[in-house]
Amino acid sequence: MRLLLRPEIARQMGIVLLKPGNDLMGVFAQGRVLVEEAPANMAHLPSGRIPDARQPLAEDHLLRPFFTDERVIRAAGGLAALEHWLLLRTDICQYPHASYHHHELVTMRHPPGALAVCWHCDNELRQQTTEQLAELARENVIAWVIDTVLASLGYNRERELSVAELCWWAVSAGIAGAITEEMAQRALRLPSEPEPTVYRESDIVPALPATSILENRLDGYSAEPDWQEQPLGQPLVDVAVEPEAPATFFARPKRIRWTNPAFIKWVKIQPCVCCGKPSDDPHHLIGWGQGGTATKAHDIFTLPLCRRHHDQLHHDRIKFEQEFGLQPVLIIQLLDRAFALGVLA
Structure with a gap:
């Protein structure tokens, strides 16, 4: 402040x-x-x-498709994070047309986001879909995304967010595909020329879309060159799916262990699932039909663990799972985060 x-x-x-x-x-x-x-x-x-900076991007109708894109909402934390933000920022019911308002607020989801309303209005408006409610929900989503972007870039509400900074956040969050042509054009400062309604054939000159120019500039660039091998904005590991793999037609196929060094390197830089401290080892699943003498589980079945908890797990697997949770459950949670962040696709 x-x-x-x-x-x-x-x-x-x-x-x-x-x-x-x-x-x-x-x-x-x-x-x-x-x-x-x-x-x-x-x-x-x-x-x-000093009041918070006015955010012109929130009033720009050309940017609404970006702010309400599901990928953007998911990268900003999801609707649950939006609802938490609403209850922290709002102290009155956002529906102004009711004759009575209860003093306690709840959140009501309405496409494309959510609203903070009192109990009375929640009962009145539940299951309703109107353009007025949609506009209120849209304004909440835009303000929340801008707040989230400012916080992730290390700024506060006293700073005015620019289109270039918004595009950079989208790229760093792995959702570069959500950047619209208008955003890319403004971020690259390309001249915006009015399109004539009538063309002569000799005046038609093919031009590259701004999004393709931005994609070419991002191609091959990596914010983490020591482990991130894919172009920025693309998934770290592209999981290929072959529904008719030759081995599936064999009566007794030879099993092949799935390995991926890039995914293992990503797991190693994640915090320990037990204590949150920096992890030392990517632990491969043991028990549950996996692991054993001279065998190891697939690289996809790994967990980031610090040295202390890794030793504890191998010393007594049953006790470890009773204290911190079942290994398969912890692996599912890690995979869910990897898919949500675009690490796996």
């Missing part, structure tokens, strides 16, 4: 007095505060808390 205050200076005593008011006194309760000169663009603002 930033404050804009007018100081009262007692020059002979060398003291500067500030009067923030009761609502803003909490800023000074944490100890030291940062003081800087007010920039010229804040000259018109009144004394008090």
Whole structure:
């Protein structure tokens, strides 16, 4: 939080007095505060808390397809995260047309997102689908995605988000495919020329879409060159599916162990599933019909474990699973995260 205050200076005593008011006194309760000169663009603002930056992207109708894309909502945390954000940010019912509002709020899902409404309005509006509710839900989704992007980029609400930063977040989140042509064109600062309604055949010149230009620039670039081998924005491991593999037609086929060093390297940099500390080893599933003498489970059946918990699991598998959960369940949770993040596809 930033404050804009007018100081009262007692020059002979060398003291500067500030009067923030009761609502803003909490800023000074944490100890030291940062003081800087007010920039010229804040000259018109009144004394008090500096309001959050206006986000022009939230009002841009051309960006709505991106904000409401299921891939974007999933990358931002999903509808559950949106509902949690709504209850933290909202203290009144978002449906303004009711004659009575209960003082307690709940969340009501409505495509493409959710709303924060009181119990009374929730009972009245449940199972209804209207354009008015859809617009309120859409505004919530856009504001939440912008907040999430700002937080993931290390900024707060006092900063105005740009289209280029929004595109970079999409690329880093593995959803570059959700970037629209309009976004790519603005992020690359390509000239936007009005399209004439009538063309002469000699005037028709093929042009590359901005999204393909962006894709070509991303091709081969990796934010983690030591382990990420796929182009940025593409899945780390492309799992090929062969429904008519030759071995399936043999009476006694020879089993082949599935290995993938890239996936193992990704597992190694994940936090330990038991304590959350940096993992040391990718543990391959033991028991449950897997592992054994001179055998090892497929690389897909792995867990990130620190050294202490890895040793604990091999020392007493039953006790480990009683304390931290069954290995297959933990592996399913890890695979679900890998698919959701685009690591596996």
